[in-house]
Amino acid sequence: LLDSYCLASGQRINYDKSSIFFSRGCPQAVRDVVKNILNVHNESLSDRYLGMPTDVGHSKNGTFKYLRDRVWEKVN
Template sequence: LLDTYCMASGERINNEKSSIFFSKGCPVQLKESIKQNLHVQNESLSERYLGMPTDVGHSKNGTFKYLRDRVWEKIK
């Protein structure tokens, strides 16, 4: 699927910069198999991507409060 995307878009995936995130219940053996197949070894979830939080969860109000406050300051 990723190869098809690359061929269609002309973009390339940088495996050195790529990372993958698994849920808590994912078995270790499955994680390793997926990382090996995708050629991605970095297993992490950064706090932000393109300036936005990556893990929003249930509390969207608290997660985006900083954004609302920043916009409100500019409006005032």
């Protein structure tokens, strides 16, 4: 599927920058197989994407507090 997308769009996947996220209940054996098939070996979700946190979780107030604080500073 990814190869088809690349051929159709002319874009290329940078596997060094790519990462994958699995839910907590996903067995390690399944994780390893999927990472090998996709050729994506970085398993991380603690980063930011386009300046926004990738893992919001249940506490949205805590996660986005820094945004509210930055906007409030500019307003003041």
